[in-house]
Amino acid sequence: MTALWKIQAEARLLRPDTPAVLTTGALQALVASGDATPPSPATFHRWMSDMTASTKLVEVIKGVYLNRVGRGDVSPAAAAHHVRARSVVSLAWVLEQAGITNNFGDTITCVIPTDPSWTNPQTGARHTAVGTFRFFAMPARLVMNHTDFRLLEDVRDLRFEYPRATPEKAFLDWLYLGASPRSTLTAPPMDLDVKMFDAKRLARVAKQMELENPLRAWMARHAAYEADPDVQANSSTQFKL
Incomplete structure (x- = not known):
């Protein structure tokens, strides 16, 4: 079963007011902003690896990502x-x-x-x-x-x-x-x-x-x-x- 915090995090990434480009810090804050129990640092980083592997998040440089969940057409220029x-x-x-x-x-x-x-x-x-x-x-x-x-x-x-x-x-x-x-x-x-x-x-x-x-x-x-x-x-x- 998918953890509640993951479901909530992806739902927030889909929101139109979520930035098209996010830093690791911003993603940590996004994950922690829900009412579910936030993940441990190790679990968070595993989730980040899964998100980049699926190209839902696209790493531009270390610590900076394109949000492809809510902004599938975001240009790299945004970063x-x-x-x-x-x-x-x-x-x-x-x-x-x-x-x-x-x-x-x-x-x-x-x-x-x-x-x-x-x-x-x-x-x-x-x-x-x-x-x-x-x-x-x-x-x-x-x-x-x-x-x-x-x-x-x-x-x-x-x-x-x-x-x-x-x-x-x-x-x-x-x-x-x-x-x-x-x-x-x-x-x-x-x-x-x-x-x-x-x-x-x-x-x-x-x-x-x-x-x-x-x-x-x-x-x-x-x-x-x-x-x-x-x-x-x-x-x-x-x-x-």
Whole structure:
């Protein structure tokens, strides 16, 4: 017979208000929150092993799990800020998911805010059990550049529970890093479908980030690229196919 605490624990994992990403500590608290007698530490860890073996919980890094019981479609991106503190999913991965670029990759790209008074974050690639994350450092004033809810909607995609940039903010983060001598990231490619951006939001965020001139320059290059006869011919061929 299945122990009552196990039944209650899985029922809580199914609840819509249970996070999509849980730490070992959060899972221990979840198990202990029922009215059944909680398990011993050894029994709890055996249950954790069983849950991961059945992929009801998917380990991302040590002590961090995706909740596949209640959130079967949860993206590994939801765990980014557990992999690196304060990180925000942004850049190419966000544009890929939005269909703005067709150059799909497996790497979840993120930015991490930095400040002279903070410890320097670890950047670069981090390989996990659910995929590769790549982190880039940016000044906190550019990553966390919102002071009220109206601005927050411009820079954070509030459809998601985890910190994730809007496509417009993701593009401007990429534009900034692509021009920074401190970054290894190259400029955004020209084959982006810029018509999919919210033009007013893009302009507002560019103003907040003081990227109005770089944005105008990139858009001018993009217009020239789109007007190139070879590019138009290639697009026409792809459309016919």
